Amino acid sequence: MTSGGPLRALFAALLRIAESCYAAGMRSSIVLALAAFCLTACQPATLAEPAPAAPARAPLAGPVQAGFELSEALCSGCHAIKAGTISPNPMSPTFAMIANSAGLTRETLSEYLRDSHNYPETMNFEVVEEDSYVLAAYIITLRSDDYTPPIQ
């Protein structure tokens, strides 16, 4: 077989059939068959790709977006900051877990984040007031009625 591989061999065979059929006066039907074969067999794979899935939640905006960006920069090294993901540092609760802890509100969370004395030792850094508001604004978006804690 030539270097063209099986597809090339198949085309060659089809062409030979076409030639003999042409000689036998069956031109139009075989040309149609060849065209149909090419349409299905030569379709670029990319055309078959499914459309991208719609985003699960609406795009973030304002303080929530700012809080998400801060979380990515400051917290994502340890915490899972998106719903349905696992914390890189297994000791760190995911933001979804934090957001769904009983009784938590945006206010109590931002207060907690501001008060560096409350931090566990591993999180011993200061969060300025404004950052505490936007972080809380983002984290609280992960609160959901049908949240179930992951098995860990």
Ligand code: HEC
């Ligand atoms: C160096 C790793 C690390 C980084 C960075 C970090 N955390 Fe933490 N965080 C932890 C760990 C570990 C705990 C759990 C401590 C414990 O259970 O005593 C925790 C706990 C928390 C808690 C308390 C959860 C609870 O229910 O008690 C909050 C809220 C929190 N982190 C928010 C943040 C935010 C917001 C940032 C970014 C500004 C951040 N953390 C950055 C490691 C980190």
